[in-house]
Every structure is written in C-alpha cells, then in structure tokens.
Amino acid sequence: MKMLIxxxxxxxxxxxxxxxxxxxxxxxxxxxxxxxxxxxxxxxDITLVPALASYFEVTTDELFDFNLKEINExxxxxxxxxxxYRESDPPKSRMxxxxxxxxxxxxDILLNNLLYTINYSKNPDETIQIASxxxxxxxxxxxxxxxxxxxAYAYEKKGDTASAIAAMEQIxxxxxxxxxxxxxxxxxxxxxxxxxxQKWISFEILLQMMWKIAEYHIENGxxxxxxxxxxxxxxxxxxxxxxPKIHCFDNYKEYIEKQIEQLKS
Numbered sequence: 001m002k003m004l005i006x007x008x009x010x011x012x013x014x015x016x017x018x019x020x021x022x023x024x025x026x027x028x029x030x031x032x033x034x035x036x037x038x039x040x041x042x043x044x045d046i047t048l049v050p051a052l053a054s055y056f057e058v059t060t061d062e063l064f065d066f067n068l069k070e071i072n073e074x075x076x077x078x079x080x081x082x083x084x085y086r087e088s089d090p091p092k093s094r095m096x097x098x099x100x101x102x103x104x105x106x107x108d109i110l111l112n113n114l115l116y117t118i119n120y121s122k123n124p125d126e127t128i129q130i131a132s133x134x135x136x137x138x139x140x141x142x143x144x145x146x147x148x149x150x151x152a153y154a155y156e157k158k159g160d161t162a163s164a165i166a167a168m169e170q171i172x173x174x175x176x177x178x179x180x181x182x183x184x185x186x187x188x189x190x191x192x193x194x195x196x197x198q199k200w201i202s203f204e205i206l207l208q209m210m211w212k213i214a215e216y217h218i219e220n221g222x223x224x225x226x227x228x229x230x231x232x233x234x235x236x237x238x239x240x241x242x243x244p245k246i247h248c249f250d251n252y253k254e255y256i257e258k259q260i261e262q263l264k265s
Contacts, residue, residue, distance in 0.1 A: 005040070005043060005044070006037050006038040006039060006040040007038075007040075009034070009037050009038055009044075009052070009063075010038040012056045012058070012063070013034075013038075016056070019031075020034040020035055020038070023055075026055055027048060027051045027055060028051075029048070033137075036106075040105065041105060041106065042105055042106035042137075043104060043105060043106060043107060045108070045138075045139050046072070047139055048139075049063070071104070074103075074104075075100065075104060075107060075109055075110060078096060078097065078099075078100035078110065079097075079100075079109060079113050082094075082096040082097045082100075082113055082117070083113070086116055086117060090117045090118075090119070091117075093116075094117035094118070097110050097113055097114045097117065098114070101114070106137070108134060108137070108138045108139075108140060108143050109143070111130060111133070111134050112134060112143045112146055114130060115127065115130055115131060115134075115146070115147065115150045118130070120150060120153045120154045120157060121157050124154035124155070124157045124158045125154075125158075127150055127151070127154035128151060128154045128155065128158075130150075131147040131148070131150045131151040131154065132151065134147040135147045135148060135151065145171045145172075148167045148170050148171050149167075149168070149171065151164075151167040152164040152165075152167040152168045155167060177198060177201075179194045179195075179197055179198035179201070180194075180198050182194035183195035183198060200248075203236075203240070203249075204249070204252075206236070207233050207236065207237070207252050210229055210230070210232060210233040210236075211229075211230065211256065211259075213229050214226040214227075214229040214230045214233075214259070217229065218263070223263050226263060227260055227264065230256050230259060230260050231260065233252075233256055234253065234256055234257065234260075237249055237252065237253050
C-alpha cells in the first residue's frame, strides 16, 4: 500500500494558498514538522489527524488515503512480532522494527521499541541519538519518559553522570499508576485484571530494587548484608511458587542464586 501522505498535505495546503508556517500555526506545531511531512521524512502524529482533517474540511480517509485503524493495527503487529525476539535474538527484533520504519518513517512507537533492541552499554551514542530524537518529537508522555530513561542509562555508560541525572530529573515522580487506580475504582473482572497486572509489575520492580540494595552492600564491602537481601528476594519468589506466572521470574531466581553462590565462595 503506497502512502502519499506528504504529497496529499502539500496539495491541500497549496490549494488553500497558505504557507507551511501558516498551516503549522493553525494546528499548533512547528513549520519544520510540516516540512518533514511534505518531504515524507516523518508522519503526522495520530493525535493531530482530527485537527488536520478539520482544517482542510476533509475526512481522515480522504486526507491520508488510508484507514488510520489499519495503520495502528499494522504498527501493533510489527511491534508484537519484534517483541517475540527482543530477548532471544535482538538483531532479528531490530531488523523487524527497521523494516517497519521504512513503511512508517519516524513512527514514535516503532522507534521506542527499537530502543529496547539496542545495547546501550555497547552503543550509548546510538541510544542517545534515537532517544533524543524521540524526546524532541513525541507527543506521548509515556514514550517521552521511556526515552528519557534510556537516555540516562546511555549517558551513565559514557561516564556523563551529570547528563544522566538531568535526563532522569525530567521524569515526574509518580506514586500511583493508572492500573492501581483502576483497581481501586472498578469492580468485577476489570478490577481483577487491573490489580493482577499491577501486582506483577510491582513484584518485578520490588525484586529489582532488592537486588540494587544488595549491590549497594557489595560496593561497601558488606557481603553478609548483600546475601541477606538477596535471600529475602528468593523467599518472595518462593512465596508465589503456586502462581502460574511465577515461571516468568525464573531468570531472576537463577541470577540471584548465582550471585549468592559467588558471594559465599
């Protein structure tokens, strides 16, 4: 399916007799963004589609010559396929996403998923480049905060702690999540689904933070305290041994057990 998004916008703009700057001002974006669209360097953000269609007095399908729902489904399908290989075969996962980016240039969701396939420890500069690009262009706060997280990791690996901290400080401190609040206000199956999903997210974060505490003790030469914290984490995993999803944490269990063994040797 050939998409002539940029050409369509350019044609509609010229039929109105307006400049890129005037179009940009009318819908609240930079004229550079309009230029990128018209040169097929980037796609308009989905959130801008209603404003563009309204401005040009056309339907969204007329504006883009394709169905937005179909595009979203294709992007989701690409990300789902890439996710299958994210841990087992990162290069293959990356190849799938890069192929998707040729079809949907500069798409925020695809770029965000691409960050997960790059080893920021070995390739900090590439991570910084992509993350910085996302932070500058995305209108989606969750993608922006995720990109800031990767940016901080990459800067830290380059030894630039100040830039890493500056990136992290742009992420708001949130003491609740959408899922946790849904668990409080909903009832029935939706309440269960929200609470169940948040439970496992919180559990994984708890295990990660317990190991970070253990690392702190190791750095300060307190091996016994590190072992105690690591063993507490193992007890938590054991406490949920009858949960079907606990197998997802086998890698945590194996890693912590190996570290305890090394600490005791």
